[in-house]
Amino acid sequence: MRTVESVLQEKGFELSPVNLAEAFARLDDSNDAVFYATDRFVSHLDRTALDAVEKVIGDLVVEEAPVILDLMAGWDSHLPASLRPARLVGLGLNRNELDRNSALTERVLHDLNADPQLPFADETFDIVLNTVSVDYLTRPFGVFREAGRVLKPGGLFLVIFSNRMFPQKAVKIWRESGEEERVILVQEFFERSGLFEAPKDFASKGRPRPADDKYAGMGLPSDPVYAVYAERKGGGNRGKRPEPVVPYHGRLGEDGLEARKKVVRETLCCPHCGERLKKWLVPDNPFAQTWDNDYMYICFNDACPYYVRGWDHMHRDGNRGSSYRLMYHPEKDRCFPIPVPTPKALRDGIVEDE
Numbered sequence: 139m140r141t142v143e144s145v146l147q148e149k150g151f152e153l154s155p156v157n158l159a160e161a162f163a164r165l166d167d168s169n170d171a172v173f174y175a176t177d178r179f180v181s182h183l184d185r186t187a188l189d190a191v192e193k194v195i196g197d198l199v200v201e202e203a204p205v206i207l208d209l210m211a212g213w214d215s216h217l218p219a220s221l222r223p224a225r226l227v228g229l230g231l232n233r234n235e236l237d238r239n240s241a242l243t244e245r246v247l248h249d250l251n252a253d254p255q256l257p258f259a260d261e262t263f264d265i266v267l268n269t270v271s272v273d274y275l276t277r278p279f280g281v282f283r284e285a286g287r288v289l290k291p292g293g294l295f296l297v298i299f300s301n302r303m304f305p306q307k308a309v310k311i312w313r314e315s316g317e318e319e320r321v322i323l324v325q326e327f328f329e330r331s332g333l334f335e336a337p338k339d340f341a342s343k344g345r346p347r348p349a350d351d352k353y354a355g356m357g358l359p360s361d362p363v364y365a366v367y368a369e370r371k372g373g374g375n376r377g378k379r380p381e382p383v384v385p386y387h388g389r390l391g392e393d394g395l396e397a398r399k400k401v402v403r404e405t406l407c408c409p410h411c412g413e414r415l416k417k418w419l420v421p422d423n424p425f426a427q428t429w430d431n432d433y434m435y436i437c438f439n440d441a442c443p444y445y446v447r448g449w450d451h452m453h454r455d456g457n458r459g460s461s462y463r464l465m466y467h468p469e470k471d472r473c474f475p476i477p478v479p480t481p482k483a484l485r486d487g488i489v490e491d492e
């Protein structure tokens with residue numbers, strides 16, 4: 139199948155938006171060392187998202203005692219406790235943040251936008267990590283080539299990102315892209331370097347925001363976590379790394395799911411989360427007359443594991459940026475998935491329960 143990525147490659151990337159003038163300009167193009175001289179001992183993501191970051195790193199780093207470079211490091215490298223690197227080199231711009239990061243065995247101050255060349259010998263590292271920082275690179279192609287150069291063959295470059303940023307320091311193409319487009323953009327950084335196997339991607343989004351988070355109560359889900367990753371060519375150990383899995387903590391779990399599905403007519407509760415389904419008016423739309431009944435019942439619980447899992451399932455199936463909710467069809471007495479592109483979708487059709 140011809141994908142956007144394959145068409146770009148065929149055309150030598152000439153159609154890519156990265157070629158637009160100003161693609162890597164920033165609102166604040168002043169010296170990064172000055173901006174990052176201010177200590178920021180903050181969490182860039184909520185706890186649920188940080189747990190997902192740790193899990194992705196833990197799943198993908200399969201090497202025993204790996205030598206790791208944390209590129210654009212801060213005060214936390216988000217390594218799971220089970221991971222024991224032989225060396226963990228942090229390269230960033232803030233001395234105090236690097237000093238506070240007790241997992242690091244070496245600390246390097248280096249401005250990648252001033253000089254993308256990394257101060258390390260070829261084939262030094264098993265792993266290069268870059269967490270919630272790729273949006274600040276004004277010369278990403280040079281940095282990705284360098285990441286490939288300093289990796290051993292078969293070594294992994296793992297780029298993790300979300301949707302939060304310091305907008306004044308993020309490049310224009312990142313600010314103006316949607317979340318799914320950013321996945322394609324990072325894939326292009328990998329592909330253009332010519333040094334990596336085909337990049338893979340992972341997404342975890344739509345999970346409930348922790349109740350004690352400072353943005354709880356704003357109706358926002360947990361910060362999304364995206365990862366694009368690839369091995370340096372020449373390693374021959376493809377297939378050795380598992381796909382990352384971030385578990386769901388459903389309220390009811392899978393036990394008894396089939397039995398709960400059978401009694402939805404009586405309970406009108408979601409078999410996955412137990413929340414009461416909402417009566418939903420089928421839109422009177424001549425282009426979508428799939429159902430001939432007037433009402434459905436839909437689970438609008440944003441923490442429902444069925445809906446939360448749906449973002450990842452749809453992403454893996456190529457339907458990026460959407461999930462599905464559980465819908466109960468009262469005439470057919472059956473549960474179906476109904477696709478939703480956003481958490482707000484379909485809510486207009488909710489009518490009060492009688």
Ligand SMILES: C[S@@+](CC[C@H](N)C(=O)[O-])C[C@H]1O[C@@H](n2cnc3c(N)ncnc32)[C@H](O)[C@@H]1O
Pocket residue numbers: 170174182209210211212213214215216229230231232235248249250251252268269270271274
């Ligand atoms: C949002 S923080 C992320 C820190 C860390 N990776 C994490 O996951 O918490 C962005 C980091 O990128 C680093 N950084 C930003 N611009 C940089 C540049 N031009 N060269 C090197 N590092 C840079 C900063 O020092 C800062 O620690």
